[in-house]
Amino acid sequence: MQTVWRGLVLCVLLFSAPFSAHALSASWSSTIPGSIQFENPIYYWYQIWNATTYPGGWQTADFLTSPTVSVQYYVDVIDTATQQPLPQNADVSVGQVIEFRPRPLSDSNITWSSSSVPGTFNGHWEPRAVIDSTFNTPYAGPDNFVGVEYNLYYTVWLNPPSPRQSTAQEKADSTCPASEYLGTTRGRDVYASLSLDEPVMSVEHNGSAGLSCDSTGFVCTVTSPGSIESRFTFEPVDGHFYYRYDSRDIITKRLTIRFWDVTIPVGTYSETVNNPFCAGSNTPMRRVGESGAFSVAVPAQSIVFVGDAKTPNSAPTPPVISGAASSYPSVLTQFTFLSTDPDGDTLRYGIDWDENASVDEWVPSSGYVSSGSSGDSSYGWGSAGSYTFQALAEDEIGNRSAWSTHNITINPALPVSVDLRVNGENSATVSDGESALLTWSSNNASSCSGAGFSTGGQTHNSTGLVVVPSAPSTVYRILCSGIGSPAEDSVEVYVASPTVDIAVIPADSLIRAGDSIVLSWSAVDITKNSCELSGPGIVRRQSNNLTQWDGTTSVRVDQKSTFTIVCESAQGDVSDSITVGLIPDFEEF
Incomplete structure (x- = not known):
């Protein structure tokens, strides 16, 4: 031509x-x-x-x-x-x-x-x-x-x-x-x-x-x-x-x-x-x-x-945006972006978080991914309200797709609460070396951490976590955080140290054969099944998971006598005893 x-x-x-x-x-x-x-x-x-x-x-x-x-x-x-x-x-x-x-x-x-x-x-x-x-x-x-x-x-x-x-x-x-x-x-x-x-x-x-x-x-x-x-x-x-x-x-x-x-x-x-x-x-x-x-x-x-002269390169498809439709202030919410390129070109995703028609973030931050491969990114909004962001796909040639939009509602923050229990109670007593079971639950918490124990990242634990407290007592605390203000709770575990005591009242009494005496006893932090008080003319027993046993009784003494109290505990038997002597009798010649 x-x-x-x-x-x-x-x-x-x-x-x-x-x-x-x-x-x-x-x-x-x-x-x-x-x-x-x-x-x-x-x-x-x-x-x-x-x-x-x-x-x-x-x-x-x-x-x-x-x-x-x-x-x-x-x-x-x-x-x-x-x-x-x-x-x-x-x-x-x-x-x-x-x-x-x-x-x-x-x-x-x-x-x-x-x-x-x-x-x-x-x-x-x-x-x-x-x-x-x-x-x-x-x-x-x-x-x-x-x-x-x-x-x-x-x-x-x-x-x-x-x-x-x-x-x-x-x-x-x-x-x-x-x-x-x-x-x-x-x-x-x-x-x-x-x-x-x-x-x-x-x-x-x-x-x-x-x-x-x-x-x-x-x-x-x-x-x-x-x-x-x-x-x-x-x-x-x-x-x-x-x-x-x-x-x-x-x-x-x-x-x-x-x-x-x-x-x-x-x-x-x-x-x-x-x-x-x-x-x-x-x-x-x-x-x-x-x-x-x-x-x-x-x-x-x-x-x-x-x-x-070449056939023009086509732009990628507008990306499909997947992710939550609602969240809370300052919570990072993850979104996924997915696009394909008609020419099979590699691509990347440009995100406009504030919807001003300018790319604020590229995913990936450098390089490109293959056509049909997704990209992820997380973003958080600081206050409650309704927000819209948009994203596009750009191929390696520089051709860009149209924008895709996503709407999200940021709800007001909810208060955080937590409840910590030991053996199902707010406190517990165990013997030295004996274990206890911690359980906890929370509301509106995104994370919980423990003091004296590890939560393992859990905000709830109903099966229980076994701990072995040390004497004389141990305080366990838990702190849970979320969108609202953090919350904490604590329990105390007491470690029992069993003791027993037996005495004569009054201690300086002058006793003659045939006199009656008053025996006084006490047993503290007894965690086993029974205690027994015994001696001439007396036998007393107490059982059913004792933690404490005390009392007094009157006993006739006809001869020198020894009275003993024995209690079972996790550490073995504990006991105490007292011997009562008599004043000699004098005859006139």
């Missing part, structure tokens, strides 16, 4: 092209051998005015030696959706619209220089440049033109020229551009420029990708995947070197001459003295030894853009 775009249309569209480092370019440069001269009409017309015979043609002056000419062309390939240029070998998607924009034709794209003049000069682009006929119609026979009238424009020096250059002010008064100043010859400041035709441009689209282009061929929609190869061709152009000169101190005349006889010039003229202007506009130079204007021929130049 080939499209030709004429230069005039080209100029209109070029001004929208952005400038970038991705511009494609083509350049041409050549050195022209020999010297280029300009024709000096001043002498010619001066001689016609004063001579009686035809002077014989133009006078010339050599000025440019072996000029080097360079031309540069630029083209941008634009993604119309982003208005950004595409680099070579860019990937484009099916359905994408691309535009091929040549850069504006700028004078800076044309440069030329010559060994005979200092510096480097820029040229000009002209719409199909033409040669101005002023000063370009030399007189040619016959000797007389009967009845023929010519209007001739020419300049004549008022005085013979003197070698000099115009002052800066004189140059400012002139319309000759300072950027084209070359130097001075034959007393005149000479200016020269290189003008090139604006090129006709064609573009040809090749490659295996499908392109649907408008009538210009420069705006194309990619219709199928494959390779893209678009060739721009700037057609050959011609150009000319033109010269001008400062006309200060020149009389400008307009003559109407009837040549009835060449020796009798007839006519009228007007003259303006010392009126500066830039004379010789668009007067072409020619190569020394050749006739006619010298042409600069720039051959066709091509720029090729290469790209790769």
Whole structure:
């Protein structure tokens, strides 16, 4: 497919092209051998005015030696959706619209220089440049033109020229551009420029990708995947070197001459003295030894853009969000996110906890997971209320899904309570070395910790935890925390140390045979089945899981007697005894 775009249309569209480092370019440069001269009409017309015979043609002056000419062309390939240029070998998607924009034709794209003049000069682009006929119609026979009238424009020096250059002010008064100043010859400041035709441009689209282009061929929609190869061709152009000169101190005349006889010039003229202007506009130079204007021929130049059209990558599906619909203040609640990618690309999940359309957290925090793999994250809200958060899925290419939302209600905090028991009671007594059973329950607690025992992370334990307290007592505490204020409870376990005691009341009594005495006894922290008090004339027993036994009794004593109390305990039998002696009887002799 080939499209030709004429230069005039080209100029209109070029001004929208952005400038970038991705511009494609083509350049041409050549050195022209020999010297280029300009024709000096001043002498010619001066001689016609004063001579009686035809002077014989133009006078010339050599000025440019072996000029080097360079031309540069630029083209941008634009993604119309982003208005950004595409680099070579860019990937484009099916359905994408691309535009091929040549850069504006700028004078800076044309440069030329010559060994005979200092510096480097820029040229000009002209719409199909033409040669101005002023000063370009030399007189040619016959000797007389009967009845023929010519209007001739020419300049004549008022005085013979003197070698000099115009002052800066004189140059400012002139319309000759300072950027084209070359130097001075034959007393005149000479200016020269290189003008090139604006090129006709064609573009040809090749490659295996499908392109649907408008009538210009420069705006194309990619219709199928494959390779893209678009060739721009700037057609050959011609150009000319033109010269001008400062006309200060020149009389400008307009003559109407009837040549009835060449020796009798007839006519009228007007003259303006010392009126500066830039004379010789668009007067072409020619190569020394050749006739006619010298042409600069720039051959066709091509720029090729290469790209790769691909089927566009699809975005992942919006993630499915799983998790609680209610919670409590400051409680971290876990949510799960799950998405799949149609292209099988790896993906990650972006979560917007505060619903401001900005990702606050990526899951995973680095890297990606395979398509269809879930991601988890936890979040807590500080106060009661209704909240909404959202999440998206992003694949490794950068394509994002739409947002998915999840609503959650944060309920007010509930108070925490806990109840700790030992052997089912608020306190207990056990023998030394004997175990006890701790149980506890709580409400609205998320964790419980124990002092003196380990809860194992449990907030409830109905089966019981066996502990062995140490003497004389041990306090067990539990602290449970939750959404509300923490709560605690405690129990105390006493360790029994069994003791028994037996005594006579009063202890200092004087006892004779046949007297009665009062026995007093006590047994403390007895945890077994029985105790027994025994001695002459007395036997007492007590059972049924005693913890304490005490009492008094009266006993007749007829002889020296020993009374004993024995109790069973977890540590074995414990006992105490007392011996009661009698006062001797004395007989009279």
